[in-house]
Amino acid sequence: MTEPADAKAVRAAETAVAAEAPDGAGASIRAEHLVQRFGSGRGAVLAVDDVSFELDREPARIVSLVGQSGSGKSTIARQVLGLQRPTSGAVTYGGKDVLRLNRKQRSEFRRNVQPVFQDPYAIFNPFYRVDRVFWTAVRKLTDLPNKRAADEAIRDSLRAVKLQPESVLGRYPHQLSGGQRQRIMLARIHLLRPQFVIADEPTSMLDAQTRRGFLDILQDFRVRYGITTLFITHDLSSVHYLGGDIMVINKGRIVEQGAVAEVMAAPSHDYTRLLLASVPAPDPDQRWTERIDIGQIR
Numbered sequence: 001m002t003e004p005a006d007a008k009a010v011r012a013a014e015t016a017v018a019a020e021a022p023d024g025a026g027a028s029i030r031a032e033h034l035v036q037r038f039g040s041g042r043g044a045v046l047a048v049d050d051v052s053f054e055l056d057r058e059p060a061r062i063v064s065l066v067g068q069s070g071s072g073k074s075t076i077a078r079q080v081l082g083l084q085r086p087t088s089g090a091v092t093y094g095g096k097d098v099l100r101l102n103r104k105q106r107s108e109f110r111r112n113v114q115p116v117f118q119d120p121y122a123i124f125n126p127f128y129r130v131d132r133v134f135w136t137a138v139r140k141l142t143d144l145p146n147k148r149a150a151d152e153a154i155r156d157s158l159r160a161v162k163l164q165p166e167s168v169l170g171r172y173p174h175q176l177s178g179g180q181r182q183r184i185m186l187a188r189i190h191l192l193r194p195q196f197v198i199a200d201e202p203t204s205m206l207d208a209q210t211r212r213g214f215l216d217i218l219q220d221f222r223v224r225y226g227i228t229t230l231f232i233t234h235d236l237s238s239v240h241y242l243g244g245d246i247m248v249i250n251k252g253r254i255v256e257q258g259a260v261a262e263v264m265a266a267p268s269h270d271y272t273r274l275l276l277a278s279v280p281a282p283d284p285d286q287r288w289t290e291r292i293d294i295g296q297i298r
């Protein structure tokens with residue numbers, strides 16, 4: 001069985017050695033003129049078309065990347081995580097190309113930039129208890145002094161995302177709900193305290209109440225621990241709820257960006273207006289599912 005791409009990404013994020021990881025304070029992530037072309041000739045797809053942006057640490061922010069299915073969002077997430085080599089352009093962390101980091105810098109990057117994906121089930125190995133997710137992270141990415149301290153930290157992290165340690169530890173992934181599995185990934189983030197979270201459609205499989213809880217935790221992490229999140233979604237209701245900044249992507253190009261409140265109040269691009277018009281209400285409990293016709297928009 002081939003390993004799911006998301007599991008590979010989390011495993012890659014765990015190849016760091018904690019002892020080697022300096023704190024990288026103040027480092028920012030920059031996407032510089034990213035282009036991604038898949039295939040060649042008539043079948044070629046231009047998935048990402050000259051995309052640039054910066055994710056700062058101070059102040060910590062939530063930056064949402066919003067667009068329809070196929071607009072290039074996941075490709076950008078993979079580029080930012082160093083999992084996809086751009087056709088041209090680069091992603092830098094602390095001023096260095098993420099694909100050209102030396103061992104020590106890569107270790108720092110892997111520790112400080114953590115992914116969260118849509119389907120946490122793909123991350124878990126069904127044959128192991130969920131505890132393993134934490135113990136692998138503890139072993140590879142933290143410098144907790146002993147087993148007891150690690151166990152306490154894991155339990156703290158579970159409580160921080162409103163999970164009862166006793167009701168999840170010792171269980172297998174299939175014995176938990178989708179919302180619980182996704183919270184476990186948040187608990188893992190809480191344990192690791194990275195500088196950045198790259199969250200690719202993390203809430204699209206969750207019901208309304210669980211989704212709201214998830215968004216509240218991301219916000220809490222920003223305020224409490226200064227974690228900046230790139231929140232990738234096609235759900236404008238969640239973006240409205242989160243606030244912060246928004247980048248709107250259409251056919252691989254960022255067509256509009258700015259503060260969520262401003263862009264939503266006065267969108268300047270036709271595509272953003274269409275997206276907004278299709279939202280039933282700016283409330284994460286009312287999910288945005290309608291398909292819109294973007295054929296005319298450039």
Ligand SMILES: Nc1ncnc2c1ncn2[C@@H]1O[C@H](COP(=O)(O)OP(=O)(O)OP(=O)(O)O)[C@@H](O)[C@H]1O
Pocket residue numbers: 038039045046047067068069070071072073074075076234
């Ligand atoms: N490895 C690949 N090989 C070929 N084409 C690809 C590959 N990955 C993505 N694409 C294409 O690139 C375009 C952008 O895909 P991407 O997954 O980045 O979009 P997305 O906005 O994340 O979509 P969704 O919201 O459905 O996940 C799509 O046309 C997709 O088919």
